[in-house]
Amino acid sequence: MAQFYGNEQIQHTLHQMLLRDRAPHGFLFYGETGLGKKTLAKQFLAELLCTGTEKPCGSCKSCKMLADGVHPDVRFVEHSGKRNGFSVDTVREVCVDLASPPNEGNAKCYVFGDCDAMDTRTQNLLLKAVEEPPAYGYFIFTATSPASLLPTVRSRIVSLAVSPVTEQECCAALAERGFSPEDAAEAVAAFHGNIGQCLNFLENMPIREVVGLTKTAINSIINKNEYALLQTVSVLGKERERTFLFLNLFDRCIRDAIVWKHDPCAAGIGCDAAGSKKLAERLSDSAGQAMHCAVDSTYGAMEANVNLPLALAAFCADCMDA
Ligand SMILES: [Zn+2]
Structure with missing residues (x-):
């Protein structure tokens, strides 16, 4: 089973709850994508369901059975209906299933992963089950933000923030998966203590490519070369996923530049430390804010389905005017 790294405080808390037989029946694990929230859920459930002495x-x-993904009392509820949401039918089916006792042990568990797009209606349908589950019923939700769940749902469960691990821990985790120290260092330079995103970077060529584009874009900003910036973003074409990732990475680099202007020792979160440091030397606070706003309005334009190349051209102009 995949190992969950770092976050000792959370691991300790969960372990103590189980040891004392005081585990709540509902959790929300939240934090950015790639931090291992579903792995943490699996680890918690392994300990909850284990029949051995040293649990898990x-x-x-x-x-x-849990490691093989075939435990009859654990369901990682699949997304259904609208994109990345859960359909009413799926939630109703979970509620019906919850009414029948576990097959194997004393617990029946439902993991709703990536709940950021779970709509109000399905959350309300689930509310009663989460409020008053049978003694054997457990729910775990994961999301990037706690605000993804309704306050009524959140008030019934325990929310725990999952954090990135240290860069050393991340390198060690990547080494355990067989990546060379050079590859691990390159991934950690871009994605720091986020193991999932580092793995994604190492295993997916398109992600590497977007990291490269981000570095080129930052360089174009440093050189005030609008043509080069336009050329760089034109590589994104009309691909929304890649554009979202690019904007996210770009925004983090700008954030680093602004922070480093004032505190060169602060920890970076972007994928281009060298570029952001250079940019920090010449970027005014207001220009940094303007670029952050340019990213935001491009997200907005994408939400509104504006033609992507047009939105990106406007983004380039805004960045150059900043
Ligand atoms: Zn066991």
Whole structure:
């Protein structure tokens, strides 16, 4: 089973809850994509369901079934209906299923992963089950932000923030998966202590390419070369996913430049430390803010389905005017 790294405080808290038989029946694990929230859910459930002495033992029937993804009392609820949401039918089906007792042990668990797009209606449908689950019922939600869940749902469960690990821990985790120190260092330079995003970077060529485009874009800003910036973003074409990633990475680099102007020792979150440091030497606070706003309005234009190349051309102009 995939290991969950770092976040000792959360791991300790969950372990203590289980040891004392005081585990709440609902959790929200939140934090940015790639931090291992679903892995943490699996680790918690392994300990909850394990029948061995040292929990999770990894060798009892329950641990094995969970690791193989075939535990009959654990359901990672699949997305359905609208994009990345959960359909009314799916939630109704979960509520019906919850009414029948567990097959194996004393617990029946439902993991709703990536709940950022879970709509109000489905959350309300689930509310009663989350409020008053049977003694064996457990719910785990994961999302990037706690605000993804309605306050009524959130008030019934325990919310825990998952953080990135240290860069050393991240390198160690990547080494355990067989990546060379050079590859690990390159990934960590771009995505710091976010193991999932580092893995994504190492395993997906398109992500590497977008990181490269971001660095080129930052360089164009440093050189005040609008033509080069336009050429760089034109590579994104009409691909929304890649454009979202580019804007996110670009925004982080700008954030680093602004922060480093005032505190050169602060921790960076962007993928281009060298570029952001250079930019920090010449970027005014107001120009940095203007570029951040340019990113925001491009997100807005994308939400409104504005023609992507046009939105990106406006983005370039805004950045150059900043
Ligand atoms: Zn076990």
